Structure formats: C-alpha cells, structure tokens
Amino acid sequence: MASAIAGAPPVNSFSESHARGRRLVDSIATVMLWAAAISVIGMLILFVVYLFVQGASAISWHFLVGYPSAADAGGGVGPEIFNSFYVLILTLIFTVPISVLAGVYLQEYAGPGRFRELVQFSAESLATVPSIVMGLFGLIVFVSLFHWHFTALGGALTLTLLNLPTMMRVTQEALSGVPATYREASMALGATKWQTVLRAILPSAIGPLTTGVVLVSGRIFGETAALIFTAGASVSYGASAYDFNPFHTAETLAVHLYSTQREALVPDAAQIANGSALVLLVMVLIFNVTARLVGRQLTLRFTGKAP
Amino acid sequence: MVAVRANKAHREERIALGFLMTSSAIFVLAIALIIGFLAYNGTLLFWHDHVSLPAFLFGTDWDGFGGKFGAAPFIAGSLLATGFAILIGGPLGVAIGLFFSELAPERVAATFKPAIEVLVGIPSIVYGWIGLTLLVPFIAKVFHAEGDGLLAAGIVLSIMILPTVISLSEDALRVVPNSLREGSAALGATRWETMSRVLIPAASSGLAVAVILGIARAIGETLAVQLVLGNAAVMPSSLLLAASALTSEIVMDMGDAPEGSAFRHALFSMALLLLLIAMGLILLIRFALRKRT
Numbered sequence: 001m002a003s004a005i006a007g008a009p010p011v012n013s014f015s016e017s018h019a020r021g022r023r024l025v026d027s028i029a030t031v032m033l034w035a036a037a038i039s040v041i042g043m044l045i046l047f048v049v050y051l052f053v054q055g056a057s058a059i060s061w062h063f064l065v066g067y068p069s070a071a072d073a074g075g076g077v078g079p080e081i082f083n084s085f086y087v088l089i090l091t092l093i094f095t096v097p098i099s100v101l102a103g104v105y106l107q108e109y110a111g112p113g114r115f116r117e118l119v120q121f122s123a124e125s126l127a128t129v130p131s132i133v134m135g136l137f138g139l140i141v142f143v144s145l146f147h148w149h150f151t152a153l154g155g156a157l158t159l160t161l162l163n164l165p166t167m168m169r170v171t172q173e174a175l176s177g178v179p180a181t182y183r184e185a186s187m188a189l190g191a192t193k194w195q196t197v198l199r200a201i202l203p204s205a206i207g208p209l210t211t212g213v214v215l216v217s218g219r220i221f222g223e224t225a226a227l228i229f230t231a232g233a234s235v236s237y238g239a240s241a242y243d244f245n246p247f248h249t250a251e252t253l254a255v256h257l258y259s260t261q262r263e264a265l266v267p268d269a270a271q272i273a274n275g276s277a278l279v280l281l282v283m284v285l286i287f288n289v290t291a292r293l294v295g296r297q298l299t300l301r302f303t304g305k306a307p
Numbered sequence: 308m309v310a311v312r313a314n315k316a317h318r319e320e321r322i323a324l325g326f327l328m329t330s331s332a333i334f335v336l337a338i339a340l341i342i343g344f345l346a347y348n349g350t351l352l353f354w355h356d357h358v359s360l361p362a363f364l365f366g367t368d369w370d371g372f373g374g375k376f377g378a379a380p381f382i383a384g385s386l387l388a389t390g391f392a393i394l395i396g397g398p399l400g401v402a403i404g405l406f407f408s409e410l411a412p413e414r415v416a417a418t419f420k421p422a423i424e425v426l427v428g429i430p431s432i433v434y435g436w437i438g439l440t441l442l443v444p445f446i447a448k449v450f451h452a453e454g455d456g457l458l459a460a461g462i463v464l465s466i467m468i469l470p471t472v473i474s475l476s477e478d479a480l481r482v483v484p485n486s487l488r489e490g491s492a493a494l495g496a497t498r499w500e501t502m503s504r505v506l507i508p509a510a511s512s513g514l515a516v517a518v519i520l521g522i523a524r525a526i527g528e529t530l531a532v533q534l535v536l537g538n539a540a541v542m543p544s545s546l547l548l549a550a551s552a553l554t555s556e557i558v559m560d561m562g563d564a565p566e567g568s569a570f571r572h573a574l575f576s577m578a579l580l581l582l583l584i585a586m587g588l589i590l591l592i593r594f595a596l597r598k599r600t
Binding site: 022023025026029030032033034036037040041043044047050051054097098099101102104105106109110115118119122123124125126128129130131132133134136137139140141144161164165168192193194195197215218219221222223224225228229233254257258261270273274277280281284285287288292 | 316317319320323324326327328329330331332333334335337338339340341344345348399402403405406407410411419421422423424425426428429430431432433436437439440441466469473497498499500502503520523526527528529530534554557558561562566574575578581582585586588589592
C-alpha cells in the first residue's frame with residue numbers, strides 16, 4: 001500500500017526498522033522491569049545483612065534475658081521481650097474471636113443490606129486509621145478517661161482496634177476458599193447453619209486462618225507508634241522482669257528501640273538499638289516462616305490435601 | 308428426643324447469631340468512637356483555647372509552651388515527604404506489579420513473593436533505624452549535608468509503601484481478562500506495548516487504588532519518619548534540611564504536653580487532621596472503584 005505513494009521509502013526497509021525499534025523498546029522495558037524487581041530483592045538482602053552485621057555483636061544471653069540499665073553499659077532487654085509477647089497474646093485474645101466472628105457473619109450469614117455495608121465500610125475506615133492516631137485514641141480513652149495510666153491492657157486494646165480489620169479480611173478470604181459443596185453436604189445432613197460453620201467450614205479453613213493469625217502477630221510484635229502513649233515507654237520494676245499484671249506499664253521491644261535512641265543515658269545506646277533491631281528482624285522472619293509451615297500442616301491435617 | 312435436640316440446635320443458632328452480630332457491631336462502634344473522641348479532643352484547641360483555624364492550618368510558628376500553634380510546617384512536611392515517596396514508590400511499585408503479573412516465570416515469582424512479604428513485616432521502627440544509621444550518613448556524604456531531612460524521609464517512605472503498591476497493582480493487573488492480552492498480541496503489539504497501552508489503561512482504577520493506599524500508608528507513617536526527618540519545626544525549604552511532619556511531631560511532643568493544656572489539644576488537632584486525610588482517601592478509593600462498575 002505504502003509503496004504506491006510516490007517518493008515514500010520502500011515499505012520493507014521502513015517497517016523493518018520500525019519493527020526493530022519497537023522490539024528494542026520492548027527489550028529495554030523487559031530489562032527495566034526485571035531490574036526493578038531484582039533491586040527490591042537486593043535491597044531486602046542488604047537490610048538483612050546490615051542488621052545482622054550491626055547487631056550480632058550485641059546479642060548475648062545476658063542481653064536477651066537481662067534487665068535494662070539506667071546509666072551503665074551492658075543493659076539487657078529481657079523485660080521488653082517478655083512484654084512484647086505478653087502484649088501480643090493479650091491483643092490476640094481480643095482480636096481473634098471478634099474478627100473471626102465478624103468475618104463469619106459477613107461471609108456466611110449477612111445478605112446484602114445496610115448493616116453489612118456499614119460493617120464493611122467501618123472495617124475499611126478502621127484499616128486506614130494511622131497507628132499514631134490510634135495511639136492517641138488509646139491515650140484519651142484508656143490512659144486519661146479510665147485513669148489506667150500506661151498499661152499492657154490499654155496497649156493491647158489499642159492494638160486490637162488496629163488489627164481487627166486485617167484479621168477480619170483474612171477470615172473472609174479463608175472462608176471464601178471453602179468449597180460450597182462442604183456447606184451443602186453439611187446442611188443436607190440436617191446440620192444447622194451454626195453447626196455447619198463450627199464443624200465443616202471453620203475446620204477446613206483452619207490453615208489460612210492460622211497463617212493469618214501468625215502474620216498479624218508479626219505486625220503486632222513490631223508495632224510502636226500505637227504503644228508509646230498507651231503501654232508506655234518504660235518497664236515496670238515489679239517483683240520480677242516478668243510482670244503479668246495487665247495494669248502495669250509494659251514497654252515492648254519495638255518501643256524500647258525508639259526510647260533508647262531518643263532518650264537513653266547509657267553509653268552503649270546504639271549497641272542496644274542495633275541488638276533490638278536484629279531481634280525484631282529475626283522475630284519477623286520466624287513469624288513469616290512459621291505462618292507458612294503451620295498453615296500448610298493444618299490444611300493437610302484437616303482437609304487431607306496439600307494446599 | 309428428636310424434638311428436644313432440634314430445639315437445642317435452634318437455641319444455639321440464635322445465640323450464635325447474637326455473637327456474630329455483636330462482633331460485627333464492634334467494628335461500627337469502634338470507628339464511631341474513634342471519630343467521636345478525636346473530633347471532640349481535636350477541636351478543643353479552637354473552641355476551648357480560642358486559637359483560630361486559619362492560625363492553626365497556615366501559621367508557621369510552633370512553640371507548644373509559648374502558645375504558638377502554627378502547624379503549617381508539619382502539614383507541609385507530611386505532604387512533601389508523602390509526595391516524594393509516591394513519586395518514587397508509585398511507578399516502581401506498579402512496575403514490579405507488572406513484572407509479577409506479566410513477566411515473572413512461576414519459579415521466580417515463588418522466590419520473590421516471600422521476600423516482599425518479609426519487607427511488609429519489618430517493623431517501621433526498624434526501617435527508621437536502618438534509615439538513621441545507613442541512609443542518613445550516606446546522604447550526608449554524597450550531598451555534604453546533615454543527612455536527615457525530607458530526602459531521607461521520602462526515600463524511606465517510598466521503600467515502605469512498595470509492598471502495598473506492588474501487591475495491589477499486581478491484583479489489579481491480574482483481573483484484566485486474557486482476551487485483551489491475546490487481542491493486543493494478535494494485532495502485532497509487543498509485550499511492552501500491550502502492557503503500556505492495553506493493560507495499564509484497563510487496570511487504571513485498580514492501580515489508582517494501589518497508589519492511594521500507598522499514600523495513606525505514607526502519610527500516617529510515624530517512627531520511620533521521626534528517626535530520619537531531623538525534627539525541626541520550620542517550613543521546609545530544601546530536601547536536604549531537617550524538617551518535621553504531623554506524625555513525627557505528635558510523637559516528639561506528646562510526652563511533654565501536660566494534660567488539659569492547649570499544647571496537648573493542638574497535638575490532638577493534628578491527629579484529627581491525619582484522621583480526616585485518611586477518611587478522605589477512603590472515600591476517594593470508593594469513588595475510584597465505583598467508576599469502574
């Protein structure tokens with residue numbers, strides 16, 4: 001066609017160079033996309049190696065179980081690690097039942113309607129509240145209004161609000177993966193809806209549910225901004241480092257990393273921060289790996305097939 | 308016997324429904340209380356301490372104990388750091404989303420995906436610590452500056468929003484029907500032409516949501532920003548000078564501001580502003596998704 005036009009370049013050479021140009025652009029784009037993905041992985045490796053190199057020398061048995069020191073070098077983070085787990089467990093006690101029940105309601109019970117819409121919208125809104133704003137809400141309600149001052153319980157309740165929507169989403173996704181035939185078979189056997197949920201649906205969704213709980217745990221473990229003004233930035237010097245009273249101050253490890261770099265008087269503050277950062281990273285890695293392994297095992301046991 | 312059992316099952320069903328609906332109602336109650344308490348405490352500054360709204364929003368002088376509550380430096384700091392983060396993290400995140408949905412062989416995706424999940428899991432305080440001890444000295448050396456400031460905060464934030472943008476844009480691209488890819492290829496388009504001229508426009512509302520949620524994450528991020536921003540309550544004039552943001556200023560000052568003081572009320576007002584921005588972004592997402600359907 002083009003060759004019919006007088007003076008136009010011969011069609012073959014024109015379209016060939018044009019095609020070559022397009023192929024070149026395509027190759028460049030492909031290389032760039034690969035480079036982008038690889039650079040992010042490279043960055044992660046850099047972070048992990050860096051934290052290990054910086055923090056490894058700070059880690060010792062004494063560091064992991066010892067008491068923090070007010071002014072001398074050589075303090076540990078024992079109470080902080082304990083508090084992190086303690087606040088985590090308190091938070092899960094509230095978060096898991098509420099969000100699983102709400103997820104079951106939305107996924108299995110609620111028809112389309114205004115209440116369902118309202119719950120969905122509330123969950124979406126809760127999910128975008130910044131953690132520092134949630135922390136101030138906890139400060140207003142638990143610390144000031146209830147006169148609890150800084151407490152493990154106040155911190156845990158604040159973290160519950162922060163993590164309810166994530167856990168509910170996880171539940172909804174886990175339940176949506178359960179085949180409809182399970183529900184039909186159970187109902188056909190004469191089970192009520194609740195019996196079906198309890199004995200057929202939840203057991204077969206246990207794998208992804210557990211994975212979700214462990215991943216949310218990782219997030220709770222590392223949360224800082226919501227805890228500084230609710231659970232506090234100091235440890236309670238009660239009878240022991242392992243203070244189970246939910247109404248006592250409970251500085252977690254993540255908060256300790258913050259307060260150490262901000263106001264510590266100890267000469268080895270940087271060293272303690274490096275050690276704390278490494279412990280936090282290792283915990284995140286453990287939570288991630290556990291989530292995968294446990295999820296796979298439970299799915300295998302309850303449904304008899306590998307995911 | 309059968310009747311009794313059926314009765315019991317019926318009662319259980321009713322009790323269960325009660326628990327399910329109560330749990331769902333907690334979500335509604337929670338967000339209502341959060342909005343209510345912050346709306347009350349966040350406006351005390353204006354009707355209790357008689358600071359005018361324009362003085363708060365546009366004033367540039369901040370002295371909590373001296374009664375100067377101009378929050379403009381923090382608003383500007385938050386917006387600039389977030390803007391910088393989205394300028395880098397947005398395109399990069401969408402590009403990697405494209406990589407996962409269109410290019411990555413299954414085995415590569417299976418190795419890279421868990422790595423991205425670890426990136427999500429790293430606590431923000433640890434990002435801040437890496438930023439403070441690795442990035443800030445690096446910037447100081449390269450630019451012969453102090454090192455902390457908006458540039459450092461923007462870079463840290465852009466890394467932190469990446470996982471959000473990547474996974475959401477991948478999801479958005481994956482739901483584009485295959486017939487579009489095949490049609491485009493049949494017309495002779497290269498893979499990149501298909502991506503840039505067919506897939507990205509087709510997935511545009513989903514990609515917009517990915518970027519908006521990235522913005523939401525960046526503007527609310529606190530400790531990573533606080534550690535690298537330098538925390539100077541001045542209007543930002545350079546990417547290389549210390550600045551402050553709404554979130555980081557709240558963390559810095561909250562411990563010092565006495566209960567019931569105008570100082571504390573001003574910090575609550577900043578939190579309310581953050582909450583309003585977050586809610587605004589949620590409405591924007593609803594709008595973007597509604598346009599699609």
